[in-house]
Amino acid sequence: MLKTIMLALAAWFAMAGGGGLAQAKGLAPLAPVAPVAACADLARIDLSGATGAPTRQEAKSVTEAGAKPYCQVSGTIAPAIRFEVRLPLDGWTQRYLQTGCGGLCGNLRIDAGKAEGCAPVTDGSIVLASTDMGHQGMDTAWGNDPQKRRDFAERGVHVTALAAKALIKAFYGRDPRYSYFSGCSDGGREALIEAQRYPQDFDGIAAGAPALNFTIQNSFHHGWLAKVNTGADGKPVLLAADMAPLHKAALAACDGNDGLVDGQITDPRTCRVDPAVTLCKGAYQPGKCLTAAKVEAARLIYQGARTAQGQPLEVGPLQPGSEMNWIGVFVPMNADGPIMSGMFASDTINHLLFTPNPATPYTPQTFPFTLDMVAQEQPARALYNADNPDLSGFAGRGGKLILWHGWGDPHISPINTIAYFDKVGEAMGAPTRDGFVRMFLFPGMGHCSGGDGPSEFPLLQGLMAWVESGEAPAVMVAHRAKPTHEGAPLPADGPMKPPPGATGMPKLPMMPMMPPQPTLPPRSRPVFAYPAVAHYKGTGSIDEAASFEARP
Structure with a gap:
C-alpha cells in the first residue's frame, strides 16, 4: 500500500x-434538481412498504438565518425509531448524507461534522438525515426490550436510510445519485x-x-479504567491535577521519537512510559508529582484490561500522549467527582449485554475480568459488534x-x-x-x-x-x-448539554x-x-x- x-x-x-x-x-x-412535490405532501406518503414497519411522519418547511430553506420530515418507524430528514427546497445536487449518533444514542440530531470545503454540506444542497436509534434519553432501561436492543444495534440506522431514500424519490422524482x-x-x-x-x-x-468492539469497549475497557482508578476508600486515585506531570513524562519519553520535539507524539506505539518517573521524592505535590498509589493506577491504565493471570481482555489500551484527555472520562476533577467510565460500563453490563440481565447488578469492582466472562458476552457481540x-x-x-x-x-x-x-x-x-x-x-x-x-x-x-x-x-x-x-473542547461522546436548535434532544446533564x-x-x-x-x-x-x- x-x-x-x-x-x-x-x-x-x-x-x-x-x-x-x-x-x-x-x-x-x-445538476441541481427541483422538487416535483410539495413539502406538505411528504406527510401523507405511506413509508411502511419502504421501511418494512408501520411508519408515520410530519413535514414542514423550515427557513433558518443564513441557511438554505429545507423540508423537514420528522417521523417514527415502529416501534419507536425516530428519524429526521432535511430535503433542500431548491438546488438539491442529488446527494444524501446520513449522520451517526454517539454514546448509547437516545437523542435525535443531525451532526455533519468535518465538512470544511465540502460545498454540498456547507451550502445546504444535500439531503441530511439521522435517527435516535429507537429509544429516547439516557435511561438504559430500554435494554430490557430485545427489539430496542436490535434497533440500537443495527436496525435504526438501516431503516432510516430506507425511509430517507423513499422520501427523496417522492420529493424529487428520482433517487440520490450518491449516498453517504x-x-x-x-x-x-x-x-x-x-x-x-x-x-x-x-x-x-x-x-x-x-x-x-462494543461489548469489550463498554464492559472490560471502561470497567477496567474505573476499577483501577478507584481506591479502597471508593474515591478516585488519579485526579485532574495529576495529568500534567504524567503527560509531561510521556512527552519527555517519546516526543522526539519522530525526530521533532513539537509537543505531540506521532506514533505512540513506539513509546514506552514509566509512570514511576513521576513519583514524589517527598510529600505529594498536586500537579507536580504522583504518589505510589497514583503511579500504580497510571501503570494499570497504560497496561489495559487483563485477567488476574495477565491475559489481555481488550484489543489495545489507551496510548501515551492521551493523558490530558483522560480528564472527565475516568479521571475526575476532584475526589468527589464521578468516574464516568464506571457509569458507561455499569449501564452496559447491567442492561444491554446479557439475557436476562444480571440478578445482582455488577459494579466495576465486582465485574469478573475473566476469559469466561468474554465467552458469556458472545451473544451480545454477535448483535452489537462491528468487527466482521x-x-x-x-x-x-x-x-x-x-x-x-x-x-x-x-x-x-x-x-x-x-x-x-x-x-x-x-x-x-x-x-x-x-x-x-x-x-x-x-x-x-x-x-x-x-x-x-x-x-x-x-x-x-x-x-x-x-x-x-x-x-x-x-x-x-x-x-x-x-x-x-x-480552553478545552467538549468530549464528543457521553453526557452533554444539548446544542442550540437540537431537534428533539432530551435535556442531559x-x-x-x-x-x-x-x-x-x-x-x-x-x-x-x-x-x-x-x-x-x-x-x-x-x-x-x-x-x-x-x-x-
Missing part, C-alpha cells in the same frame, strides 16, 4: 504545482455495521473512532470506506481501528482492501475532536471526491480546533468541566493515509503543514 500512497502523493503534488498540500476536489458536476454515511464513536460503529450488514445502503462511509472484516459486499458495489482515529483518544483506543484495518487486509487481501479503504491517524487528537493536536480536517470532501471521481484521499490537512469552553488549558498556537499538519506519516522537512514553521512530507 505504501508504494501506492507515495505515487498518489507525487501525482497530487505535481497537480498542485510541485510542493503544495492541496486538498482533494473532484466532486462530480451534478458519516459517524464517530458509536456513530463509527454504526458506519461499519452499515458496510458489513447493509452494504447496499451507502456509496461512501466514514467511520471515526469506531466503537466496533469481510467487506466484500460493500467493495463489490464500489463502496469506499475511510477509517479515522485520534491517537489521544481517551474513550476508545486507536489500536482497535488499526487491528480492524489489518484484519480486513488479512480477510480480503491487502491489495483488495487498499482499493476501497483508507485509514488516517491523527497525533494528539482526542475522541472525535479536540486534544492538543490538529483535529479538524476535510473528511467529507475527501470521501465524496473518492466516491465521485475515484480520487482516493492520500492526505488530510488538519488544523487545531477552536476550544468550546475554558453537562459533562463535568475540564480544567482550563493553555492557549495553543494555531497548527496545521498533513496526516497521510496509513502507514505513511508526516515528517518535518527541516525548514519552515513546525505549525505549518507545508513544512512536512510523507515518509514510511
Whole structure:
C-alpha cells in the first residue's frame, strides 16, 4: 500500500504545482434538481412498504438565518425509531448524507461534522438525515426490550436510510445519485455495521473512532479504567491535577521519537512510559508529582484490561500522549467527582449485554475480568459488534470506506481501528482492501475532536471526491480546533448539554468541566493515509503543514 500512497502523493503534488498540500476536489458536476412535490405532501406518503414497519411522519418547511430553506420530515418507524430528514427546497445536487449518533444514542440530531470545503454540506444542497436509534434519553432501561436492543444495534440506522431514500424519490422524482454515511464513536460503529450488514445502503462511509468492539469497549475497557482508578476508600486515585506531570513524562519519553520535539507524539506505539518517573521524592505535590498509589493506577491504565493471570481482555489500551484527555472520562476533577467510565460500563453490563440481565447488578469492582466472562458476552457481540472484516459486499458495489482515529483518544483506543484495518487486509487481501479503504491517524487528537493536536480536517470532501471521481484521499490537512469552553473542547461522546436548535434532544446533564488549558498556537499538519506519516522537512514553521512530507 505504501508504494501506492507515495505515487498518489507525487501525482497530487505535481497537480498542485510541485510542493503544495492541496486538498482533494473532484466532486462530480451534478445538476441541481427541483422538487416535483410539495413539502406538505411528504406527510401523507405511506413509508411502511419502504421501511418494512408501520411508519408515520410530519413535514414542514423550515427557513433558518443564513441557511438554505429545507423540508423537514420528522417521523417514527415502529416501534419507536425516530428519524429526521432535511430535503433542500431548491438546488438539491442529488446527494444524501446520513449522520451517526454517539454514546448509547437516545437523542435525535443531525451532526455533519468535518465538512470544511465540502460545498454540498456547507451550502445546504444535500439531503441530511439521522435517527435516535429507537429509544429516547439516557435511561438504559430500554435494554430490557430485545427489539430496542436490535434497533440500537443495527436496525435504526438501516431503516432510516430506507425511509430517507423513499422520501427523496417522492420529493424529487428520482433517487440520490450518491449516498453517504458519516459517524464517530458509536456513530463509527454504526458506519461499519452499515458496510458489513447493509452494504447496499451507502456509496461512501466514514467511520471515526469506531466503537466496533462494543461489548469489550463498554464492559472490560471502561470497567477496567474505573476499577483501577478507584481506591479502597471508593474515591478516585488519579485526579485532574495529576495529568500534567504524567503527560509531561510521556512527552519527555517519546516526543522526539519522530525526530521533532513539537509537543505531540506521532506514533505512540513506539513509546514506552514509566509512570514511576513521576513519583514524589517527598510529600505529594498536586500537579507536580504522583504518589505510589497514583503511579500504580497510571501503570494499570497504560497496561489495559487483563485477567488476574495477565491475559489481555481488550484489543489495545489507551496510548501515551492521551493523558490530558483522560480528564472527565475516568479521571475526575476532584475526589468527589464521578468516574464516568464506571457509569458507561455499569449501564452496559447491567442492561444491554446479557439475557436476562444480571440478578445482582455488577459494579466495576465486582465485574469478573475473566476469559469466561468474554465467552458469556458472545451473544451480545454477535448483535452489537462491528468487527466482521469481510467487506466484500460493500467493495463489490464500489463502496469506499475511510477509517479515522485520534491517537489521544481517551474513550476508545486507536489500536482497535488499526487491528480492524489489518484484519480486513488479512480477510480480503491487502491489495483488495487498499482499493476501497483508507485509514488516517491523527497525533494528539482526542475522541472525535479536540486534544492538543490538529483535529479538524476535510473528511467529507475527501470521501465524496473518492466516491465521485475515484480520487482516493492520500492526505488530510488538519488544523487545531477552536476550544468550546475554558480552553478545552467538549468530549464528543457521553453526557452533554444539548446544542442550540437540537431537534428533539432530551435535556442531559453537562459533562463535568475540564480544567482550563493553555492557549495553543494555531497548527496545521498533513496526516497521510496509513502507514505513511508526516515528517518535518527541516525548514519552515513546525505549525505549518507545508513544512512536512510523507515518509514510511
